[in-house]
Amino acid sequence: MSSVSYPVFKETCQQQLDQSGMCSPKSGQLLYNQNPEICGILQLSDEVLPHNILSRLTPRDVASIGSVCRRIRQLTKNDHVRKMVCQNAWGREVTGTLELMTKKLRWGHLARELTTLEAICWRKLTVGGAVEPSHCNFSACAAGNRLVLFGGEGINMQPMADTFVLNLDAVNPEWHQLECRIIPTRALGPYTLMPQRVLFSGGCTDVGVLLSDTYLLDLMTDKPTWKEIPTSWAPPSRLGHSLSVYGRTKILMFGGLAKSGNLRLRSGEAYTIDLEDEKPQWRQLECGAFTGIGGQNAVVPPPRLDHVAVSMPCGRIIIFGGSIAGYTLLRSFSCWILQRRNRRGGLLMFLGNHQNLLGVIAHAWLEEQGFWFLEGTPGRNGVSMNYTSCAWQANRIRIHDFKFQKDHQAIDILLVEIELALCEGLTMLK
Amino acid sequence: MSSSLEKNMLILRSSDGEEFIVPEVVAVMSKAIKNMVEDECASNTIPVPNVDANILAMVIEFCKKHDESEAEAASDLKTFDSEFVNRGQEALYDLITAANFRDVKELLDALCQNVAEMIKGKSVHHIRIQFLGYQLFEILTSNFIWNIWCDRDFD
Numbered sequence: 001m002s003s004v005s006y007p008v009f010k011e012t013c014q015q016q017l018d019q020s021g022m023c024s025p026k027s028g029q030l031l032y033n034q035n036p037e038i039c040g041i042l043q044l045s046d047e048v049l050p051h052n053i054l055s056r057l058t059p060r061d062v063a064s065i066g067s068v069c070r071r072i073r074q075l076t077k078n079d080h081v082r083k084m085v086c087q088n089a090w091g092r093e094v095t096g097t098l099e100l101m102t103k104k105l106r107w108g109h110l111a112r113e114l115t116t117l118e119a120i121c122w123r124k125l126t127v128g129g130a131v132e133p134s135h136c137n138f139s140a141c142a143a144g145n146r147l148v149l150f151g152g153e154g155i156n157m158q159p160m161a162d163t164f165v166l167n168l169d170a171v172n173p174e175w176h177q178l179e180c181r182i183i184p185t186r187a188l189g190p191y192t193l194m195p196q197r198v199l200f201s202g203g204c205t206d207v208g209v210l211l212s213d214t215y216l217l218d219l220m221t222d223k224p225t226w227k228e229i230p231t232s233w234a235p236p237s238r239l240g241h242s243l244s245v246y247g248r249t250k251i252l253m254f255g256g257l258a259k260s261g262n263l264r265l266r267s268g269e270a271y272t273i274d275l276e277d278e279k280p281q282w283r284q285l286e287c288g289a290f291t292g293i294g295g296q297n298a299v300v301p302p303p304r305l306d307h308v309a310v311s312m313p314c315g316r317i318i319i320f321g322g323s324i325a326g327y328t329l330l331r332s333f334s335c336w337i338l339q340r341r342n343r344r345g346g347l348l349m350f351l352g353n354h355q356n357l358l359g360v361i362a363h364a365w366l367e368e369q370g371f372w373f374l375e376g377t378p379g380r381n382g383v384s385m386n387y388t389s390c391a392w393q394a395n396r397i398r399i400h401d402f403k404f405q406k407d408h409q410a411i412d413i414l415l416v417e418i419e420l421a422l423c424e425g426l427t428m429l430k
Numbered sequence: 431m432s433s434s435l436e437k438n439m440l441i442l443r444s445s446d447g448e449e450f451i452v453p454e455v456v457a458v459m460s461k462a463i464k465n466m467v468e469d470e471c472a473s474n475t476i477p478v479p480n481v482d483a484n485i486l487a488m489v490i491e492f493c494k495k496h497d498e499s500e501a502e503a504a505s506d507l508k509t510f511d512s513e514f515v516n517r518g519q520e521a522l523y524d525l526i527t528a529a530n531f532r533d534v535k536e537l538l539d540a541l542c543q544n545v546a547e548m549i550k551g552k553s554v555h556h557i558r559i560q561f562l563g564y565q566l567f568e569i570l571t572s573n574f575i576w577n578i579w580c581d582r583d584f585d
Contacts, residue, residue, distance in 0.1 A: 041519050041522060041523050041526075041545055041561055042561045042562065043523070044523065044526060044527065045527075045530075047530075048526060048527070048530050048542075052526075052530070052538060052539075052542040053542045053545050053546055053549075056542060056543060056546035057546055057549060057550060058550065061546075061549055061550050061551065061552070064549070064552060064553060064554050064557055065549055065554075065557055067554045068554055068557050068558050068561070068562070069562075
């Protein structure tokens, strides 16, 4: 599907032919009568064609058929039809969110940009404030439009327990330190993002002990503090795993380096917790839940740690890269090696009912365009580190790239914002 | 003829004059006919203009099957539907027009879904060939016609 480029309507003599020849109902009737072998389906009335047929298609199909002739192009300009088409592809909830966020845009425009990602561009962001003292091996995540950075190691590998927030909605974004501490201090714990809430589970303390506790930071309160979520059972303690949100309040934990008896082994298990429950509990997902959805050809991701997990609309989660058994490389380097050795190494894991379009396309992006890959490089003498993560929100994709240099005490943030809604000049079928 | 008609049977007359005796429960799957019956506009014979005998027979076949198999397994009905809609494009066009005009929702849904499946995943070129007819497409792209049309004055 994604190998077909997105069709663009082109004005050619052929179109004029279509217009005056077959597809305008008036003269089309004449031609139809003269040539009984011409199919009449595209001559169905202006009422039946859009509402009964076009509305059952996907955005790309509508773009294709809209380029066939001028009359159908006019019919595809119907915004109601376009909305139905977007709902088919992305589900009702995502479409509703998109509608709220991008009031002024037409659905045809949105559908095109979301399908092709043609409007993406890099933007360098300079922000005020500073994260001091400098950190490395910290955890970071996006919560709504805010970046949260916490934990990690300071100077001389000193474990840190502070939390910094960068609010990108502000006119002049600045780093602020939160007056709260995460207990106990830890390095390289995973994170997840939810609207205005950050969940944090597991990780590793300064003396190398693996943890299995779960904390929640709510940024909506006046004085945000980390709160532990008490659970009667928790997955084995681990680090290097991923946490992803699906269905608003459900969290999926996958992989990592887990404690198993006296050993530490890579894990391929998945656990979920629903924060909306009265007493949230971790539950293990059966492997059958993965294989059952994809049918016979389903793959189960092999055990791994330090991979990337991306939450997509409609409850899909993509697991990519990481370190799998047999590769004993530097942790931050392992993804790059995996990518080189096995470009098709991205494994897809689907949750939820709609497993059509977006997941497949994202997989293609993973394969064809490098920017989706997690790529970390160890610094010259171990003091700098690039940290990349990506997160998909309703209408934008973000990739954060933290460059950290201990000597210069500077944090440089490259932020890619694929703001599908804000790009003008790339209108579809106009 | 009407005197020998059983109770709860309706006569439908196609545009070319052929008459079909249909149980009322089957006929009222068409909302248009249902409205006529409810408004007591339905005399002995209900004319179905714009739908010829051939197409009307198909529509009745579909409605009968759906009426009978309400209790049957849904999978059977699905198989029937997919076989029923697997027709030439001309018949599809006529059926869709008839289903839309007589307001037979199940039939319209099944037919339109079939057409949508024919479009899905196809390139512009393939859609043109499939729906505009390969031969005609070739003729239209040939220089001869091209020049004739391009010489004309367009909007």
